[in-house]
Amino acid sequence: MxxxxxxxxxxxxxxxxxxxxxxxxxxxxxxxxxxxxxxxxxxxxxxxxxxxxxxxxxxxxxxxxxxxxxxxxxxxxxxxxxxxxxxxxxxxxxxxxxxxxxxxxxxxxxxxxxxxxxxxxxxxxxxxxxxxxGLKASDVEVLQKGKPDFLGDEAIIAPGTGLGEGRIIERKYPRPSEGGHSDFAPKGEEQKALLSYLEELYGEGKVTYEDVLSGQGLVDIAYFLAKLNGEEYDEGLGFDQGMSTEVLATKIAKQARTGTHQLSMNAMNIYTDVLAQEASNLAVKEKATGGIYLGGTTKHDLPFILGKRSRFLHIFQAKRKPQGFLPNVPLAVITKDDxxxxxxxxxxxxxxxxxxx
The missing domain is CATH 3.30.420.40 (ATPase, nucleotide binding domain)
Structure with missing residues (x-):
């Protein structure tokens, strides 16, 4: 508040x-x-x-x-x-x-x-x-049209330096959340291995969604994959030890978008998979029948997400319960800079x- x-x-x-x-x-x-x-x-x-x-x-x-x-x-x-x-x-x-x-x-x-x-x-x-x-159509990129409830609640998830989450009650009353600090729940063997890697950095049982869905998170994912492959991620990429997390994350994301480095693309694949998972979690926790907005730096990653749109939506919808709910939830990326x-x-x-x- x-x-x-x-x-x-x-x-x-x-x-x-x-x-x-x-x-x-x-x-x-x-x-x-x-x-x-x-x-x-x-x-x-x-x-x-x-x-x-x-x-x-x-x-x-x-x-x-x-x-x-x-x-x-x-x-x-x-x-x-x-x-x-x-x-x-x-x-x-x-x-x-x-x-x-x-x-x-x-x-x-x-x-x-x-x-x-x-x-x-x-x-x-x-x-x-x-x-x-009041957002205009030009202020968003719709990933899933769904069937919006115009009196329903909305929710937002926004990665950046950290991970922000929040909701809008009846489309009129914003309420903050600290949901980005909830425990990261991995899916599949690769994400489980990522969790183990992050626990070495942050402590057992202390890894949150923010530790994955943030600038630092993207950098950590890249180094995790490099370690799996026995590679030094800095080599040949123009990176140096003095670069800030912001610069590193921006470079990794750019390499993924342009397809110029496979490891960066793999890192962004994991990152966007987890983003779809947590957006799905937020939709059911908030019963966001009015829609889910993806904010923060997501607008910069939009070309990459659009390139794997079907996978992103499949992950977003992939919950055993409640059946038929998530395909009806509108999902959009905020592109308005200000x-x-x-x-x-x-x-x-x-x-x-x-x-x-």
């Missing part, structure tokens, strides 16, 4: 903008949206992306964002900031789960520093609010619980 902190300033502003900020483990992405009749509109006034590790704190990163806004003459129009953050909220404070340097964000401090209304919520909840704001920023901005005007500072 998110929180909104009212602005310490009561200034009247025409043509207001709300700033939506996606705070991930790697990047800080911000976009400003016009406010019309308490609704955030999808057209951006400006957008920017910063590397989180380049700044000692989120506040320092936001100072640069606001300088960009000042340079194009819209700084004074920004009256609200919404933050989608990879981490749990505790009152007005958020503990980051996937950032080595930033441990905590204080929303009260940001409201005072920038003199605007501030809202904070889980990053997957921000994605969910972006869905609630979904989290839009959702974080949209949230500010629609969250009823408010705290004044």
């Amino acid at each position: 998110g929180i909104v902190i009212e602005s310490p300033s009561k200034r009247a502003v025409r043509n207001q903008l709300y700033l939506g900020v996606d705070v991930g483990g790697t990047n800080v992405r911000a976009a400003a949206y016009p406010l019309r009749h308490e609704n955030v509109e999808g057209a951006q006034a400006f957008t920017t992306s910063l590397k989180a590790n380049d700044y000692p704190s989120l506040k320092d990163a936001l100072v640069e964002v606001m300088e960009i806004a000042e340079s194009i003459g819209v700084r004074n129009r920004i009256t609200g900031m919404g933050f989608g953050i990879a981490g749990p909220l505790d009152g007005s404070k958020v503990k980051l789960t996937n950032h080595a340097g930033w441990k905590e964000i204080d929303l009260n401090e940001l409201a005072q520093e920038f003199g605007v209304k501030v809202g904070g919520l889980n990053d997957l909840e921000a994605t969910s609010w972006g869905i609630v704001s 979904i989290n920023q839009l959702g974080a901005a949209y949230f500010i005007g629609h969250k009823p619980v408010k705290i004044s500072v």
